[in-house]
Amino acid sequence: MSDQSPFIRRLEQVLDWARSFCILISSLALVTLVTTFGWLVFGRYVLNVTPTWVEQLALLLICYIAFLGAAAGVREDTHIGVALFRDMMPFTIQKVVMVAIDLMLAAFGAIMLIAGITLMKFGWDTALPMLEIPESFRTLAITSCGALIFIFSGSRGLIRILTFRAWSPEADLKDL
Amino acid sequence: AELRGWNIHVEDYPVSIAMESFMAEVAEKTNGEITGKTYHNGVLGNQPDAIEQIRLGVIDFGEFSLGPMGQSVPETNVVSLPFIFKSIPQMYKLMDGEVGEAIGAGMMKKGMVPLGWYDAGARSFYNSKTPINTPADVEGLKIRVMSNDLFVKMVESMDGNATPMAFGEVYQSIKTSVVDGAENNPPSYESTNHYEVAKYYSLTEHLIIPECLCMSLKTWEKMTPEQQAILKEAGQNSAVKQRELWQAREAASMETVKAGGTIVNTIADKGPFQAAMAPVYDGFLAANPELTDLVNMIRNAD
Amino acid sequence: MGLAILLCVFGVGVVIGAPVAFAMGIAAAAAFWYEGFPLLITFQRATAGVSVFSLLAIPFFVFAGEIMLHGGIARRLVKLASALVGHLKGGLAMVNIFSSMLFGGISGSAVADISALGSLLIPVMKERGYRPDFAVNVTVTSSIAGIVIPPSHNMIIFAVAAGGGISVSKLFLAGVIPGILMCVCLAIAAYILSIKHNYPSEPFPGWGEVGRSAADAIPGFMTAVIIVGGTLSGVFTVTESGAFGAIYAVLLTKFYYRDLSWQSFVRSVTGAVRTTAMVMILIAFASSFAYLLALYQVPAKLSTLLVSISDNPIMILLMINLILLILGMIMDMAALILICTPIFLPIAKGLGMDPTQFGIMMLINLGLGLCTPPVGTCLFVGCAVGKIKIEQALKSIWPFYVAILGALLLVTFVPQVSLWLPSLYD
Numbered sequence A: 001m002s003d004q005s006p007f008i009r010r011l012e013q014v015l016d017w018a019r020s021f022c023i024l025i026s027s028l029a030l031v032t033l034v035t036t037f038g039w040l041v042f043g044r045y046v047l048n049v050t051p052t053w054v055e056q057l058a059l060l061l062i063c064y065i066a067f068l069g070a071a072a073g074v075r076e077d078t079h080i081g082v083a084l085f086r087d088m089m090p091f092t093i094q095k096v097v098m099v100a101i102d103l104m105l106a107a108f109g110a111i112m113l114i115a116g117i118t119l120m121k122f123g124w125d126t127a128l129p130m131l132e133i134p135e136s137f138r139t140l141a142i143t144s145c146g147a148l149i150f151i152f153s154g155s156r157g158l159i160r161i162l163t164f165r166a167w168s169p170e171a172d173l174k175d176l
Numbered sequence B: 001a002e003l004r005g006w007n008i009h010v011e012d013y014p015v016s017i018a019m020e021s022f023m024a025e026v027a028e029k030t031n032g033e034i035t036g037k038t039y040h041n042g043v044l045g046n047q048p049d050a051i052e053q054i055r056l057g058v059i060d061f062g063e064f065s066l067g068p069m070g071q072s073v074p075e076t077n078v079v080s081l082p083f084i085f086k087s088i089p090q091m092y093k094l095m096d097g098e099v100g101e102a103i104g105a106g107m108m109k110k111g112m113v114p115l116g117w118y119d120a121g122a123r124s125f126y127n128s129k130t131p132i133n134t135p136a137d138v139e140g141l142k143i144r145v146m147s148n149d150l151f152v153k154m155v156e157s158m159d160g161n162a163t164p165m166a167f168g169e170v171y172q173s174i175k176t177s178v179v180d181g182a183e184n185n186p187p188s189y190e191s192t193n194h195y196e197v198a199k200y201y202s203l204t205e206h207l208i209i210p211e212c213l214c215m216s217l218k219t220w221e222k223m224t225p226e227q228q229a230i231l232k233e234a235g236q237n238s239a240v241k242q243r244e245l246w247q248a249r250e251a252a253s254m255e256t257v258k259a260g261g262t263i264v265n266t267i268a269d270k271g272p273f274q275a276a277m278a279p280v281y282d283g284f285l286a287a288n289p290e291l292t293d294l295v296n297m298i299r300n301a302d
Numbered sequence C: 001m002g003l004a005i006l007l008c009v010f011g012v013g014v015v016i017g018a019p020v021a022f023a024m025g026i027a028a029a030a031a032f033w034y035e036g037f038p039l040l041i042t043f044q045r046a047t048a049g050v051s052v053f054s055l056l057a058i059p060f061f062v063f064a065g066e067i068m069l070h071g072g073i074a075r076r077l078v079k080l081a082s083a084l085v086g087h088l089k090g091g092l093a094m095v096n097i098f099s100s101m102l103f104g105g106i107s108g109s110a111v112a113d114i115s116a117l118g119s120l121l122i123p124v125m126k127e128r129g130y131r132p133d134f135a136v137n138v139t140v141t142s143s144i145a146g147i148v149i150p151p152s153h154n155m156i157i158f159a160v161a162a163g164g165g166i167s168v169s170k171l172f173l174a175g176v177i178p179g180i181l182m183c184v185c186l187a188i189a190a191y192i193l194s195i196k197h198n199y200p201s202e203p204f205p206g207w208g209e210v211g212r213s214a215a216d217a218i219p220g221f222m223t224a225v226i227i228v229g230g231t232l233s234g235v236f237t238v239t240e241s242g243a244f245g246a247i248y249a250v251l252l253t254k255f256y257y258r259d260l261s262w263q264s265f266v267r268s269v270t271g272a273v274r275t276t277a278m279v280m281i282l283i284a285f286a287s288s289f290a291y292l293l294a295l296y297q298v299p300a301k302l303s304t305l306l307v308s309i310s311d312n313p314i315m316i317l318l319m320i321n322l323i324l325l326i327l328g329m330i331m332d333m334a335a336l337i338l339i340c341t342p343i344f345l346p347i348a349k350g351l352g353m354d355p356t357q358f359g360i361m362m363l364i365n366l367g368l369g370l371c372t373p374p375v376g377t378c379l380f381v382g383c384a385v386g387k388i389k390i391e392q393a394l395k396s397i398w399p400f401y402v403a404i405l406g407a408l409l410l411v412t413f414v415p416q417v418s419l420w421l422p423s424l425y426d
């Protein structure tokens, strides 16, 4: 999309920055996961003392890897889907369908965000075993995922509507 | 209305049979106004998820262990204190009386209505190394415990090495000496085949954690007072049935493990074990001063 | 009615090309809404589906695979394979298949296998006069052997879906022979095609070179040995073995091979994060979806239906295979394992099939689905790496389909293929 308005270019920049932030956090979570598990193995077999918090921390980290990584995947458009049938449709219909998917995902993201907030409130007085922090820290992952999907998909839908005439699904492929 | 019930156990387990008879009694006494279906085998998720679902009113009733419930209902943590009940009959008596009411009040606050207290037996230590007769015998043993700070401290206060580990990995871990043993009630010790790899079963009976047949408060509030009375009565009757079935099951399991070569020992004097738990109680009461009365209510009962 | 909503919303989502994971989530949310449940149950199930202890092995396997790819281990395995089988007719095709067997998809991720081996081998094959579609098809189909050759994270997903009664060690062992068998069948197909198209063979580099490349590759191959061996010995849990394997691969490529730059480390981490997230988000929303299927008692109803169609075990097994194949074509693996295991495993058990054997059968089936349109992740990636159109690949892929189907039938009807090795271990 070469003929972008400055607004859209700026927006895309901010979204890419948010995407990179997701990948950064998930990457740190993965490195922490590997390191703490190394520590667990070392503790159990060498020091003969098992660090009891590692497993529960790992269950927390995996949620962040999964949901923040998935949100980044929405921005990068790398989630597994079937383009075959859509590609058989006429060009304009394809564009309409893709905008519809964007808006549907944005709506789903919004529901995820609201549900996530409710779950966080609900889980505030439930402690995660061994870590003794509120369960809400686990649900924070899906809450952020909802917010990010809402932003990523919503803005993509918006950009596609704004540039509806100029934009073609094939040009999108070239961007990848 | 058709109620949905959650249960983690297989269909022919004492709990499952009792739950079925609970729903059958309710359906009969309400002339079919209230019916229900129990989803066994945990197909609707594991216990922490199910507790959340029952509080949200997604499922209407369920049977839960009070152990993991402590993460959301502080009062239930009290029964996870080692050696708090002196025996199973005492636990029945207290749970059917004022202790059960106090814990139940805590559950009501979190959206669950207890209908009957089920029995999950007493948990005892087993290991592949040595019979346990005194707390000193636990010293240096690597014992798998459930993921709960109290159980970790329980083992640590006897100088054992507490190892939280997924339940499914315990058999292989004992076999290969990753851990020396674990702790559980006789039916679990038997059905998981852990007795094949850990042949010393020492009846410390350190944890007597009752279970609860509960209803979602959201569902409960939709019922008429007559229906609520029927539910309470059926819940109580199902508990009586479950306890009988459980004891038969426990006796059968003890037969099996003994026939399989398990060396069972009883504890002549639980005094030293109880004394060793002082730091666990102190830590617990320091962190939960509001539960002091409840703890004392159970400890001072005879 | 609720079930109809669930399936229709999902079906429409898939057909219009929505991401499969979110199509499942949206369908589940719609069905929950219809049933009068709070919508947040969709997300409670999704979070619960991801926070499963056994699944923690997935990021470790995937990360180890990425390190092998970016830290030069994959390249060394290909070199060893070239020295060993490059002199056969259609040498590079054999190298391709044999490398996949060695690489074994440490990650169990067929896609990692394709990007690792395909980007190395497809250009070379094209240069040496192999047709691009042939090169792509060999790469794509052989990559799915990595799903059954241990270690494999899909086996862990299966063990979780089966409810925990199945030992991962046993699954690892059960996959070895079927994996090799698949490679042999594929090699036969490639050999016949190589004769037909007169593809070249590479010169034999001499035993000295074989020895040197083996010495160079073996420390890298040890990553897989550590993961599988740690699990089988029972000294480590699968998860611990995976973590240990990943740490070993990092240390080896950094300090012994000296091939791991900061950039390639970062690429490995971010690559692993992306792959893990992709798999986990499928698992997450498949959990919401599967919750509803359980609520509607689909497993029980479907198995009653299936058994009512035929009481001949062979027919039923063929039908299960056919259903899995068709589902595999339109959905992705991780989600299908979670959804189909509770449905078909009880039927297979009822026919006296060992759950472990069923697992291997299912994995091969769903793996084949990864090489078929319309949802065929491996095929897509392979075509992207080989820079050809999917239609082009499809024209000549059928001999490889036949090869894998042959292996699949052997696994289905000859229990020993999968169960002999685990029986030695007990």
Ligand code: NA
Residues within 6 Å of the ligand: C096, C097, C099, C100, C117, C138, C139, C140, C142, C143
């Ligand atoms: Na290959």
Ligand code: NA
Residues within 6 Å of the ligand: C328, C329, C330, C331, C368, C369, C370, C371, C372, C373, C374, C375, C376, C377
């Ligand atoms: Na497919």
